[in-house]
Amino acid sequence: MKKHKIGIIGFGGAGIALFQHFERFSDCSVTSVLDIKETAFERARFYLPSIFTTYSLTEFLNSGIDIVVVTSPDNTHADYIADSLSAGKHVLCEKPLTDSIEGIRKILDAIARHPGQVVGVQHQMRCLPVHTEIHNIVRQGQLGKIGYIEGYYVHNLTKRAFEYDEWRLRDNATPLIYSGIHFVDLLRWIMKDEVVEVCGMANNICFPEYPESDLNVILLKFRSGVIGKVVTAFGAGRPQDHTVQIYGDQRSIFNNMLFEKDGGFKIFARPKKNTLPGRKQAFIKDLAITGFSNMFEKLMKIYPYNAQYNIGFYPIRLYEHYLAVNQSAKNFLDAVNGEAKLQCTALDAARSVAVALAGVEAYRTGATVQVKKYWPKELGQL
Numbered sequence: 426m427k428k429h430k431i432g433i434i435g436f437g438g439a440g441i442a443l444f445q446h447f448e449r450f451s452d453c454s455v456t457s458v459l460d461i462k463e464t465a466f467e468r469a470r471f472y473l474p475s476i477f478t479t480y481s482l483t484e485f486l487n488s489g490i491d492i493v494v495v496t497s498p499d500n501t502h503a504d505y506i507a508d509s510l511s512a513g514k515h516v517l518c519e520k521p522l523t524d525s526i527e528g529i530r531k532i533l534d535a536i537a538r539h540p541g542q543v544v545g546v547q548h549q550m551r552c553l554p555v556h557t558e559i560h561n562i563v564r565q566g567q568l569g570k571i572g573y574i575e576g577y578y579v580h581n582l583t584k585r586a587f588e589y590d591e592w593r594l595r596d597n598a599t600p601l602i603y604s605g606i607h608f609v610d611l612l613r614w615i616m617k618d619e620v621v622e623v624c625g626m627a628n629n630i631c632f633p634e635y636p637e638s639d640l641n642v643i644l645l646k647f648r649s650g651v652i653g654k655v656v657t658a659f660g661a662g663r664p665q666d667h668t669v670q671i672y673g674d675q676r677s678i679f680n681n682m683l684f685e686k687d688g689g690f691k692i693f694a695r696p697k698k699n700t701l702p703g704r705k706q707a708f709i710k711d712l713a714i715t716g717f718s719n720m721f722e723k724l725m726k727i728y729p730y731n732a733q734y735n736i737g738f739y740p741i742r743l744y745e746h747y748l749a750v751n752q753s754a755k756n757f758l759d760a761v762n763g764e765a766k767l768q769c770t771a772l773d774a775a776r777s778v779a780v781a782l783a784g785v786e787a788y789r790t791g792a793t794v795q796v797k798k799y800w801p802k803e804l805g806q807l
């Protein structure tokens with residue numbers, strides 16, 4: 426008998442992904458799905474014929490589950506979190522935690538009334554080995570004084586955006602709130618600092634079918650004076666790019682490379698052999714990438730580099746999606762079991778939402794926007 430029974434709300438792309446992870450953990454099983462479409466139930470039964478499916482939230486919450494995983498559209502998260510907490514469940518919610526100030530207030534109020542239940546947020550970018558290492562290097566002060574940090578969420582969504590549902594169209598899901606928030610959150614987490622001011626621009630050229638804009642670029646001013654940049658692009662004709670770059674006065678980071686002033690470099694994260702269950706194909710591919718990148722690194726060390734023309738790119742798959750989602754989901758389960766601290770709390774995720782909301786106003790109006798406008802007092806002092 427498994428320890429935890431999980432119900433998933435919204436069985437589209439993110440719901441399927443989290444279903445697969447939770448089904449592979451030894452101490453839980455997914456037993457229920459709530460959705461608004463029969464096609465979602467058919468998908469769920471394809472994976473697990475015996476799964477309980479329903480359109481009714483009451484039936485869902487009474488179906489014997491103790492954990493709710495919220496993978497429905499962004500603007501539904503707040504109500505589902507509040508209702509699940511009232512019903513005594515632990516909750517894991519997909520990012521963004523919500524898409525409005527009202528949503529933030531509703532969620533934090535519900536959490537305050539149910540302090541014994543765990544509410545985690547799937548900001549899995551924090552769980553990637555390369556990002557954990559960047560976080561450690563910055564915390565140890567290895568970069569010296571930091572002036573600049575940037576992150577790229579470049580993911581061609583022209584096929585994926587409307588595959589299971591058209592909520593991105595219905596709800597005008599801006600790239601920044603829906604995806605760029607990954608890097609708003611990552612940059613805040615790495616810097617351990619808050620953003621106070623945002624300006625930005627957007628256009629709708631490369632993927633005009635996407636509502637309002639498919640490219641958002643925002644500049645962030647942190648409390649410390651550090652300048653940040655987040656680029657979110659859904660229509661770029663290229664593979665995914667999740668670059669992180671940081672400039673310090675002693676050392677700088679470009680993805681998994683730590684640069685010295687004289688042009689020397691150190692690789693601090695290497696491609697991982699993916700040994701997660703059910704990933705045989707990926708394992709074989711990863712072996713080849715690992716071999717190639719090791720050879721590349723050795724050549725770059727032999728070749729006499731200089732400060733001007735240095736190694737510019739190290740072959741690593743920057744965003745190991747499966748690994749990141751797995752680690753993040755496992756961290757939530759460990760927190761429910763009282764064995765770990767949450768990687769990303771709802772309060773912290775809410776602060777990322779506030780910055781992203783300021784960013785949306787900034788690129789829509791062309792004005793520089795103060796984050797405090799979107800910072801309800803429940804988020805603490807800014």
Ligand SMILES: NC(=O)c1ccc[n+]([C@@H]2O[C@H](COP(=O)([O-])OP(=O)(O)OC[C@H]3O[C@@H](n4cnc5c(N)ncnc54)[C@H](O)[C@@H]3O)[C@@H](O)[C@H]2O)c1
Pocket residue numbers: 434435436437438439440459460461462465495496497498499501519520521547548549586588589590591592603
């Ligand atoms: N962490 C990540 O990297 C990541 C990746 C993708 C999506 N997400 C997030 O996951 C959530 C879902 O995105 P997706 O890509 O899976 O969307 P999707 O369009 O693939 O699937 C959405 C599912 O929700 C259902 N749905 C729609 N309205 C609903 C409602 N009111 N109640 C219950 N179900 C409803 C749809 O029928 C569909 O099955 C969003 O919040 C999104 O931002 C996170």
